[in-house]
Amino acid sequence: MRLKICHLYPDLMDLYGDRGNIISLVQRCRWRGIEAEVGLISLDQQLDFRDWDILFLGGGSDREQGLLYEDLCRRRENLLSAIEDGLPVLGICGGLQLLGKYYQTSMGDRIPGVDILDLWTVAGSKRMIGNMCIEADFLPDGSHGKQNTLVGFENHSGQTFLGKVEPLGRVVKGFGNNGKDGMEGVHYKNVFGTYLHGPLLPKNPHFADLLLSLALERRWGKRELKVLDDNLELAAHTYMVNRLKQQ
Numbered sequence: 001m002r003l004k005i006c007h008l009y010p011d012l013m014d015l016y017g018d019r020g021n022i023i024s025l026v027q028r029c030r031w032r033g034i035e036a037e038v039g040l041i042s043l044d045q046q047l048d049f050r051d052w053d054i055l056f057l058g059g060g061s062d063r064e065q066g067l068l069y070e071d072l073c074r075r076r077e078n079l080l081s082a083i084e085d086g087l088p089v090l091g092i093c094g095g096l097q098l099l100g101k102y103y104q105t106s107m108g109d110r111i112p113g114v115d116i117l118d119l120w121t122v123a124g125s126k127r128m129i130g131n132m133c134i135e136a137d138f139l140p141d142g143s144h145g146k147q148n149t150l151v152g153f154e155n156h157s158g159q160t161f162l163g164k165v166e167p168l169g170r171v172v173k174g175f176g177n178n179g180k181d182g183m184e185g186v187h188y189k190n191v192f193g194t195y196l197h198g199p200l201l202p203k204n205p206h207f208a209d210l211l212l213s214l215a216l217e218r219r220w221g222k223r224e225l226k227v228l229d230d231n232l233e234l235a236a237h238t239y240m241v242n243r244l245k246q247q
């Protein structure tokens with residue numbers, strides 16, 4: 001079996017090391033004998049989202065978002081078609097913002113998003129920075145029992161507000177989407193958007209495996225993933241959950 005992972009704008013949207021999520025997905029495939037192909041696609045490069053099994057968009061500064069939004073908007077219909085067909089998408093921070101209607105910078109410049117998700121973002125006067133923990137109901141029982149938390153690190157000025165779309169989870173500790181409504185991220189079909197950097201997936205192996213399971217099922221039919229020894233990963237996860245809950 002083989003999975004094709006598209007890393008979109010890796011040269012522009014990787015200010016926070018989110019490519020570590022790609023490394024995690026590839027390694028968790030290799031540990032299972034699944035071939036993983038990574039495509040690095042950026043501005044003006046040919047891409048049909050329907051050819052890919054997972055789409056990843058990392059985070060970046062306002063400047064980089066301003067450099068790529070026109071390219072992304074040109075890809076809207078193809079991306080929407082793939083998302084409606086169940087393409088698993090992980091968008092981190094700026095990657096989440098660009099899937100919405102717009103991102104308005106602190107200078108008042110409005111960067112259009114691809115307008116696939118009913119959300120919009122307005123930069124606030126202060127950056128929301130720090131470790132974050134959320135509770136998320138979409139996470140299935142993992143190989144190591146129920147895991148309904150995600151941990152990571154946030155660093156954004158954008159305050160995201162959701163329209164008719166579900167959040168990814170509820171903030172346990174941290175700011176989340178806007179520091180006001182207690183919600184974090186966004187979830188629509190197999191699209192997962194979050195402000196959790198870290199990178200996210202190494203300390204949240206249950207989420208990594210959910211993305212892999214969704215991608216395998218969509219491409220190859222339902223498959224049971226071989227259980228991996230995630231004791232180290234989950235020890236790091238649990239340490240952060242406990243530390244943040246005690247603050």
Ligand code: GLN
Pocket residue numbers: 016058059060061062065092093094095097155156157158159
């Ligand atoms: N530039 C956006 C903001 O500051 C996104 C930042 C990010 O991707 N961490 O909100």
